[in-house]
Amino acid sequence: MNYPYGRCQNCGNRLYEHVDGGYRCPNCDTLYSRDALERVASV
Template structure:
């Protein structure tokens, strides 16, 4: 599994790269598109 990237907006846990693209919180299961995270960090 890829290294953590960012934090989940719902529960605050770390996000991990998902095999199908984007990122996922392993705690609550929420998925994020890579483009969504790029705009949050800018």
């Protein structure tokens, strides 16, 4: 995992870069693609 990026849409915890790509919430194990997070941030 790398530096925190954004917040989980389910629980609000910080997201961390995942080794397989995208981002993961360590609290609820939700995976997010980089594209999905960029779309949410631009709204």
